[in-house]
Amino acid sequence: MSAEKLAFEDFEPGRRFPLGPKPVTAEEIVEFAREFDPQPMHLDEAAGRASILGGLAASGWHTSAMLMRMMADSYILNALCEGAPGIDLMEWRKPVLSGDTLQGYSTVLEARPMRSRPGIGIAKFRHEVENQRGELVCLSENSVMIRMRPAPDINMSPEMTA
């Protein structure tokens, strides 16, 4: 299985991967907020309307986590990933409201071998996530550590050794 997965070499700059679609429900906005960000505009429709967000709005940290899940389903789980050192950019451009549907794409910006870890490279991505009206709600960049393709076995055929 592992040999069929995407390796570092497959993440060429310019390559794009689709993200979503991911519908966002009131229930999951509230569930995330209760655990991680219990501010009124993430817990209650009326409080959200009264805030500058204009409705029951997902915590930005929830939007970020949903982005991670969209990345996982699009390419991370199908690649030889070894984790990520952090987030380079995370802009919550517009509120993500209950009933919205998120989608977008990840684009490989650059890819380079790691000096400190032989056999592993770093691919840097830009992630753009829009709502159902085509409005950019989240712009992000981060880097992911990905194993290089294993060297092929040297199984030379009898003919080739002749």
Add this chain to the structure above:
Amino acid sequence: MSAEKLAFEDFEPGRRFPLGPKPVTAEEIVEFAREFDPQPMHLDEAAGRASILGGLAASGWHTSAMLMRMMADSYILNALCEGAPGIDLMEWRKPVLSGDTLQGYSTVLEARPMRSRPGIGIAKFRHEVENQRGELVCLSENSVMIRMRPAPDINMSPEMTA
């Protein structure tokens, strides 16, 4: 109640707020990973040990969400907050493993009135989160929109009007 909350003016550069302590359990690592980041090293102890993370490790996005909860409990829920435009810096310096306890502090780096929104200021924070061995596991910076203190009522006493 609202008048007693922290206002923009209370977030003076240099002011520090404690974060945590927050114990991290295997159950919550797996629960978050199932929903948002189902990579093997976040779901399974053996897979975590086999990875470069060295054990069942929280997704970095989970660590970020736990940081948000620690901020909420320390000062955000007690302040006139209006949300955040994003994350300026997020470095996952070391793995957060099952059984770790996180704590740290947020420091106000700068505070300035918003041009676009009268009555609201932006406070920029640096967040430093350590594990129980005093190792920095997460370094982050972000900015939060906070309402300014309402102008006081002009209720002059009879003596003062004399």
